[in-house]
């Protein structure tokens with residue numbers, strides 16, 4: 187059960203109780219004559235109070251935005267709240283006091299009044315739910331005033347009773363007088379007396395005694411407040427109504443004042459007045475976008491869809507459209523009203539929006555304003571040609587015809603930007619609109635078909651170029667990937683060769699000295715792995731290196747660097763190089779080769795010892811044995827062989843290829 191349900195039974199109930207009780211308390215005769223009625227009303231009210239407690243117990247509440255309906259939690263919450271305390275107090279069975287004081291003292295039930303805040307709560311809720319809040323506010327105010335006057339009337343009667351009926355001219359006349367004896371007369375007289383005070387009419391008899399003066403003073407003070415609140419509330423209601431009108435409709439008063447001050451012709455003023463009249467009488471709300479702006483977008487869309495969808499679905503082009511397109515469109519529509527004979531657009535004007543007809547009839551007219559080419563009615567649209575950039579349209583962005591409102595017509599306008607926005611997402615609808623425009627243009631002979639064909643062809647060429655460019659891009663990426671793969675397999679190969687060479691070098695080192703020397707002595711022909719070949723290659727390499735690189739010889743470090751660089755050069759670099767259109771230049775690898783030969787050469791030069799470069803650089807036997815030197819020479823030997831073999835490998839590969 188929702189929260190609102192809990193308080194809905196209160197207003198009638200409480201008003202009735204309060205009126206009843208004071209009447210019964212002060213007008214004892216009324217109370218005693220209708221005792222069964224009062225008692226029944228009292229206990230029915232008590233039942234309702236109890237029912238309200240049950241309802242409250244089942245009323246959900248929001249916890250972090252989630253409606254809690256769990257009974258145990260609801261019960262716990264209610265029992266711990268202060269409402270429960272007040273509800274309990276209001277239902278205490280004080281009626282047992284009747285046995286002590288008798289039925290003439292219904293005041294024993296005064297504890298029921300602690301529920302008054304619930305009455306206010308209920309009224310507030312009703313006010314937010316009613317569709318006529320201003321009327322509701324006025325009625326609420328009237329009820330409050332009525333209750334106040336009623337209570338005051340009862341007090342006046344009770345005071346008169348206390349002073350003595352008819353003891354002076356201010357108090358209630360003697361009730362033994364038949365004229366004032368009837369219960370109805372008693373109540374009406376007191377109510378009239380009280381109403382005079384609260385409405386500040388003040389036409390009451392003058393008080394005589396002090397207690398009468400005190401009563402009057404208190405009443406007058408309350409009356410001022412009551413009067414002020416009446417005036418204030420009614421004023422508010424009127425302002426609200428005017429504000430609402432000002433939001434719904436353009437401010438006529440302001441426009442009128444403007445027209446007067448600028449001495450606008452009577453005929454034009456008349457037309458504007460008629461237009462205003464039409465808006466008011468037919469409740470044409472012009473500023474709905476402004477009004478709905480205060481709501482969140484999804485609610486605005488829902489409202490706009492429910493209000494305008496029937497119109498949009500009448501429009502042929504939108505009939506087959508997806509719901510999302512209509513939802514997009516509906517928020518961008520601006521209502522416009524045109525008077526009879528008014529032009530919506532004129533031929534030759536620059537088009538900024540298109541129109542959808544909600545109601546009314548419009549004519550496509552010749553320049554004379556009389557000859558009608560076509561009549562458009564609800565569900566039709568127009569003004570799309572000049573904003574769609576139709577190819578071959580001779581009039582460009584200019585209106586192709588005059589459109590005149592025959593009677594009053596209700597249109598929705600849709601700006602060029604909004605239409606372009608929406609149509610960019612829905613190409614089918616765009617094609618449909620363009621097709622319709624093209625047909626009209628052909629009929630009018632305003633479509634340059636050759637230009638259209640040319641534009642279409644130019645578009646085709648453009649599309650082809652775009653396609654070629656994108657294929658080129660794909661090819662480049664593929665090439666880059668291939669190059670990266672090539673590099674990586676190269677690297678792997680080299681690593682493998684290095685490993686093998688390392689093994690060979692280790693074998694050499696561990697050979698017995700005789701064999702080692704033998705190898706050195708036996709000459710290059712017997713060298714491991716065809717060293718003679720390497721030497722030859724080396725020599726060639728040197729020559730090539732000299733030819734190709736000339737002055738680059740100083741780059742001797744590059745040999746090793748290039749070798750290592752293979753691994754440091756990231757594949758990313760390569761990809762970038764290729765992607766930016768640098769054709770992967772084979773010269774690079776040639777240079778590399780060249781540098782390697784340079785490097786080799788420089789190493790030899792650096793050695794400065796003839797014969798060192800021939801690859802048989804084994805230390806003389808009689809050299810004083812130094813283990814560190816031996817290690818160093820082995821290292822150098824190994825490096826040199828490594829380089830030579832690598833180069834030889836390259837050359838062999840090249841030769842083979």
Ligand SMILES: Nc1ncnc2c1ncn2[C@@H]1O[C@@H]2COP(=O)(O)O[C@H]2[C@H]1O
Pocket residue numbers: 531537550559560567568569570571572573584585586587588589626
């Ligand atoms: N013969 C016609 N029948 C229906 N509509 C037309 C005709 N001629 C022009 N229109 C519409 O009138 C509009 C005038 O502005 P546009 O040229 O932007 O778009 C035009 C069409 O939508």
